[in-house]
Amino acid sequence: MIHEFFDLSKAAEFQALSLKKDSTFEVHYFDIHSMGGTTRVILAASGAKFTNVLPGENWEKEDKAKAPFGTVPILKEISADGKTVIQIAESDSIERYLARKFDLYGSNALEEVIINTYLSQANAVTGQVIARYYSADDDKEAQEKVRKQLVEGPISNWIKYHERHLQDNGANGHLVGNKLTLADIKVAYWIPLLQYISAKEGLISPEKTPALLKVQETVDSIPSLKAWRETEEYQTFSRGNLDYLGFAGSK
Known part of the structure; x- marks a missing residue:
């Protein structure tokens, strides 16, 4: 059946x-x-x-x-x-x-393809982090080795290319054109994870990645999203995330 x-x-x-x-x-x-x-x-x-x-x-x-x-x-x-x-x-x-x-998938076929390209990259790098880093949680020495490999490889590349493409798009807080898309939401959502994993190296900062952080700022400033994040429910999820994954997520 x-x-x-x-x-x-x-x-x-x-x-x-x-x-x-x-x-x-x-x-x-x-x-x-x-x-x-x-x-x-x-x-x-x-x-x-x-x-x-x-x-x-x-x-x-x-x-x-x-x-x-x-x-x-x-x-x-x-x-x-x-x-x-x-x-x-x-x-x-x-x-x-x-x-x-909700009209977050671009206004034409090319924009949709570009959005999908960014989504594919986000899924690829976060998938590696989740599969490799968190699976080594019971061996801290091995986990640190994996962390360094992730930072030196896929995370560094992801940050470098995203900052470049964002600068090429005018560093306007959006990955595709000048309006909010799923690509912006996805990237902004996963920035805290990548910041957490690469904290020792400081790869994401206002000095090094202003365009990337502009995307996060743009998404986080949406009034209805800000309002939900102020609820006790959201704060409960953040505490759960901190306990389970080591970082709270966006504030």
Whole structure:
């Protein structure tokens, strides 16, 4: 039996709801930022109505089996009349879907490709950090060796090229053109992780990476996002992130 998330008989109702902007949302994820954080930022920055649903005691026994890959985040979108509910799994898929809905995916095919290019780079470098650095957490000496390798290789390259391309775009706080896109949100969201990993080397600073930090400043100054980040819920997620990953995330 085909999984409910992949049931193509729901294509028409999915398409119809994808065009609506008066939906409400549920973000099913843990009480940290991590892989569910970008989704929350998109929703908050877009002024969407959303609630966070934390996995309960039955997650491992029951709920995990319902997810198509046994993982969260999962996004639920509910129509304004409450009659239609769609579900999306996997952070990258969720983020791109929401970006299209809230006009964060560029205004033409080329802009979309450029945005995707930046997203691919963000996923590549953060994926390496998460897979390599945090997997070595039980051996601090080995973890420090991995950290240095990451800083000297993929992190340094990521920072260097992003700063260059941002300067070429006018250092205007945006990666693509002069308006907010998913690329800006994604990059701004992951800057605290890269700052944390490369803190000893000081690779990200106003002196070295002014254009990169301008993106973070631009995203962080969105009023609706600022308002959500002042809530106790967000602060709880930040404390969880600090405990679990070693850094709190954006303030």
